[in-house]
Amino acid sequence: MMNIALIGNPNTGKTSLFNNLTGSYEYVGNWSGVTVEKKVGVFKNGEDQLIDLPGVYTLNPLSKDEGVVTNFFLNEPFEKLLNILDASQLRRNLHLTLQLMEYGAPVIIGLNMLDVAKNRGIQIDIGKLSEALGVTVAPVVARSGKGCDELAELVTGDFVGMGKTNLVYYGKAIEDGILRLANMLDGRVKLPIRWLALQLFEGNSYVKDYLVKYVAIEEIESLILSVADSHFQLSGDKQTLEQVIYRKRSETIDKIVAASASRKDNKKVPLTEKVDMIVTNKFLGIPIFLLMMYFMFMLTFDWLGFPLSDALDAFLSGPVTAGITAALAAAGSSQFINDLILDGIIAGVGGVLVFVPQIFILFFFISLLEDSGYMARVALVMDRLMEAVGLNGKAFIPMMIGFGCNVPGIMAARTIETPKERLMTILLTPLMSCSARLPVYALFVGAFFIQHKALVVLSLYVLGVVVALILAKVFSKTLLKGETSLFVIELPPYRMPQARALWRSTWDKGKGFVKKAGTFIFAGSVLIWLLAYAGPEGANISMDDSYLAALGGIFAPLFAPIGFGTWQASASLFTGFLAKESIISTMNIIYYVPDEASLQGLMAVHYTPLAAYSFMVFILLYIPCLATTATIYKETGSKRWTAFSIGYALLIAYLLSLAIYQGGKLFGLS
Amino acid sequence: MLGKLKAGEKGRIMNISGADKFVRRRLLDLGIAEGSEVCVKCILPFGGPVMIESCGQCIGIRRKEALRIEVERA
Amino acid sequence: MLANLIIGGAIFGYAGWAFYRFIKKSKEGKCAACSIQSSCSSNCSVNQDENLK
Ligand SMILES: Nc1nc2c(ncn2[C@@H]2O[C@H](COP(=O)(O)OP(=O)(O)OP(=O)(O)O)[C@@H](O)[C@H]2O)c(=O)[nH]1
Ligand SMILES: [Mg+2]
Numbered sequence: 001m002m003n004i005a006l007i008g009n010p011n012t013g014k015t016s017l018f019n020n021l022t023g024s025y026e027y028v029g030n031w032s033g034v035t036v037e038k039k040v041g042v043f044k045n046g047e048d049q050l051i052d053l054p055g056v057y058t059l060n061p062l063s064k065d066e067g068v069v070t071n072f073f074l075n076e077p078f079e080k081l082l083n084i085l086d087a088s089q090l091r092r093n094l095h096l097t098l099q100l101m102e103y104g105a106p107v108i109i110g111l112n113m114l115d116v117a118k119n120r121g122i123q124i125d126i127g128k129l130s131e132a133l134g135v136t137v138a139p140v141v142a143r144s145g146k147g148c149d150e151l152a153e154l155v156t157g158d159f160v161g162m163g164k165t166n167l168v169y170y171g172k173a174i175e176d177g178i179l180r181l182a183n184m185l186d187g188r189v190k191l192p193i194r195w196l197a198l199q200l201f202e203g204n205s206y207v208k209d210y211l212v213k214y215v216a217i218e219e220i221e222s223l224i225l226s227v228a229d230s231h232f233q234l235s236g237d238k239q240t241l242e243q244v245i246y247r248k249r250s251e252t253i254d255k256i257v258a259a260s261a262s263r264k265d266n267k268k269v270p271l272t273e274k275v276d277m278i279v280t281n282k283f284l285g286i287p288i289f290l291l292m293m294y295f296m297f298m299l300t301f302d303w304l305g306f307p308l309s310d311a312l313d314a315f316l317s318g319p320v321t322a323g324i325t326a327a328l329a330a331a332g333s334s335q336f337i338n339d340l341i342l343d344g345i346i347a348g349v350g351g352v353l354v355f356v357p358q359i360f361i362l363f364f365f366i367s368l369l370e371d372s373g374y375m376a377r378v379a380l381v382m383d384r385l386m387e388a389v390g391l392n393g394k395a396f397i398p399m400m401i402g403f404g405c406n407v408p409g410i411m412a413a414r415t416i417e418t419p420k421e422r423l424m425t426i427l428l429t430p431l432m433s434c435s436a437r438l439p440v441y442a443l444f445v446g447a448f449f450i451q452h453k454a455l456v457v458l459s460l461y462v463l464g465v466v467v468a469l470i471l472a473k474v475f476s477k478t479l480l481k482g483e484t485s486l487f488v489i490e491l492p493p494y495r496m497p498q499a500r501a502l503w504r505s506t507w508d509k510g511k512g513f514v515k516k517a518g519t520f521i522f523a524g525s526v527l528i529w530l531l532a533y534a535g536p537e538g539a540n541i542s543m544d545d546s547y548l549a550a551l552g553g554i555f556a557p558l559f560a561p562i563g564f565g566t567w568q569a570s571a572s573l574f575t576g577f578l579a580k581e582s583i584i585s586t587m588n589i590i591y592y593v594p595d596e597a598s599l600q601g602l603m604a605v606h607y608t609p610l611a612a613y614s615f616m617v618f619i620l621l622y623i624p625c626l627a628t629t630a631t632i633y634k635e636t637g638s639k640r641w642t643a644f645s646i647g648y649a650l651l652i653a654y655l656l657s658l659a660i661y662q663g664g665k666l667f668g669l670s
Numbered sequence: 671m672l673g674k675l676k677a678g679e680k681g682r683i684m685n686i687s688g689a690d691k692f693v694r695r696r697l698l699d700l701g702i703a704e705g706s707e708v709c710v711k712c713i714l715p716f717g718g719p720v721m722i723e724s725c726g727q728c729i730g731i732r733r734k735e736a737l738r739i740e741v742e743r744a
Numbered sequence: 745m746l747a748n749l750i751i752g753g754a755i756f757g758y759a760g761w762a763f764y765r766f767i768k769k770s771k772e773g774k775c776a777a778c779s780i781q782s783s784c785s786s787n788c789s790v791n792q793d794e795n796l797k
Contacts, residue, residue: 091725120726246703273711276711280712376730380719383719384717384718384719387732417692486696493728
């Protein structure tokens with residue numbers, strides 16, 4: 001078995017290729033920094049492993065996701081490299097390739113995006129490129145899978161060359177420095193010395209930390225200084241070593257490109273730029289973004305999503321329930337089993353499943369956003385606003401992903417370079433209303449705000465963002481002061497999303513929801529039903545005397561000032577920590593109704609519209625779910641920040657709900 | 671100064687050393703250095719970022735940084 | 745009667761198992777309703793190193 005690492009610049013189609021070669025489905029999107037951790041897959045031959053890595057421009061990292069790649073090179077075993085190049089940006093891509101060849105592992109190059117290059121009038125002579133680098137170059141179209149089988153055969157085959165490790169001559173000073181490092185290490189490290197030395201001279205802190213394990217730090221530092229010094233002595237130019245190395249590589253690359261690529265100017269303005277004139281327009285940028293969001297919510301909650309959910313609800317509470325009832329009767333089941341299944345499982349699981357259409361519509365839009373290339377534009381448009389609160393536009397990407405699910409949103413914060421902004425983004429992403437909170441809104445707007453469904457839901461999403469921005473301002477003024485912020489973002493060309501990829505992406509996100517309904521929500525429903533069925537005085541009692549009522553009753557008074565001091569509300573809030581959807585399934589079981597429509601009717605008795613809104617706001621903000629909390633812990637590595645993220649959310653949720661409920665009452669709302 | 675160019679104007683980068691260290695690194699990663707030709711594609715309002723194009727790729731940077739990059743108008 | 749036992753046993757058995765699995769997975773930061781769920785299998789090495797402070 002071989003380990004083959006997939007590496008290349010960001011957004012060059014590595015993950016698309018990974019999916020094609022391993023038959024898996026990993027997260028693909030049209031912006032830089034989609035993949036933020038290493039992913040392992042098995043080739044279709046069933047033997048060798050392919051490892052997908054985050055995209056990097058060089059092996060000298062600035063951000064955490066880039067650090068994953070450098071760590072991989074330093075600490076993990078692999079046999080071969082598969083380097084993906086973007087044919088339309090050959091020059092910049094080759095900088096990485098040269099570093100990989102210095103590493104000296106067998107390399108194969110996959111030349112991707114040839115269609116884009118062709119549109120730009122760039123012609124690449126694959127034979128010449130391969131000859132110049134001394135490695136095999138294979139053309140592929142990662143998106144459609146063309147050329148992938150040939151590439152798979154090439155990389156898993158036995159004939160993979162190393163390429164020319166000494167392609168670039170860095171001048172006497174640096175070359176001597178490489179030899180001196182080799183002497184210092186004296187065969188104690190397994191990694192290629194030339195590569196280590198060049199990375200060290202470039203200022204790669206990961207490599208430095210690695211070398212410190214073998215050689216005293218003073219020696220390393222004096223080596224770097226003396227190399228820089230002797231470079232200056234020999235050549236008289238004042239450039240830093242990093243600049244010299246970059247320049248030398250560029251010179252080599254210029255030669256390679258001149259020999260292998262040609263360009264005929266094609267004058268027509270690319271479609272991408274025309275679209276950009278509109279969506280990043282001075283005046284239209286933000287309105288267009290808001291309009292698109294509004295459209296998305298109208299479709300999800302009003303035009304399309306609601307009718308579909310209603311139809312599904314009718315189907316579940318009608319034929320499906322009747323069928324199960326009949327089956328149970330035929331099996332001769334007892335009353336206990338009947339109640340468990342009909343009042344517990346069907347109410348709980350069915351209550352969540354009816355929202356599947358709406359969830360899928362939302363995910364479809366998120367996928368569309370991700371795959372089209374608009375995501376990076378949103379970051380650009382939002383940067384001014386984000387800067388004002390101490391973040392940068394890139395932090396908006398994790399937040400948008402957080403609308404689907406907070407967990408990948410928090411992961412995506414890895415691409416943010418400055419630690420302070422990254423931490424803030426991690427802490428604030430849970431305020432983005434994830435899809436699991438959507439059923440709660442759908443239920444309540446259906447019951448109380450029929451006329452303005454989409455608008456009310458939109459107001460909640462916007463509220464989440466606004467609260468996040470305000471808190472960002474507060475945090476950056478108090479807890480997380482200092483540090484300059486940095487914003488450079490690559491804006492990829494727009495790509496027409498393909499139906500198949502869009503569907504895959506939507507399905508992949510949505511199926512988790514369905515799966516969760518069948519597993520956790522199922523289990524939770526059984527448990528909740530049991531707790532509501534039994535009480536201190538025995539089984540099959542009135543629900544108000546159940547364990548669940550007792551449990552919820554303890555905390556109910558706390559929620560009275562914010563409008564929902566019933567044991568039912570507090571009991572459902574508890575289950576919400578495990579997974580937000582279970583709020584809905586708990587309510588369905590507690591209020592003990594056959595379908596969504598009658599639940600909405602019953603709601604009107606227990607809540608006023610004002611209390612309902614207050615409840616929705618509370619649900620929006622009150623706590624990150626268990627999985628999100630665990631991810632925050634994993635990503636920050638700090639128990640304190642994890643506890644903080646829970647604590648501040650509870651506090652803000654309570655205060656805001658209090659203000660809304662009491663304030664609303666003052667203004668005579670109810 | 672790159673930040674002074676209007677949308678649609680082109681220039682060649684003369685000196686980039688005034689910009690923030692990390693911004694410079696990122697621009698270098700993207701292949702933008704002294705001598706690169708750039709074209710300002712659009713400028714966002716309220717002192718927001720500028721979108722520039724170089725060698726067929728578009729990049730967004732803050733106005734503040736753009737004002738520290740010297741260009742020669744082309 | 746037998747049917748009751750079988751159905752009841754299956755439901756409670758499955759529920760217990762699903763509950764246990766979910767808590768275990770969530771604790772690792774894996775979100776069951778989450779888009780990268782299937783791919784979270786790899787351990788990530790972000791906090792093994794603290795050199796990018
Ligand atoms: N036109 C064209 N688009 C492609 C091709 N291959 C991939 N893409 C698109 O390029 C975008 C980026 O693809 P990914 O596979 O996510 O790229 P990546 O290299 O994994 O990106 P990071 O994980 O961010 O480093 C997606 O929108 C793909 O659909 C191709 O051959 N031609
Ligand atoms: Mg990727």
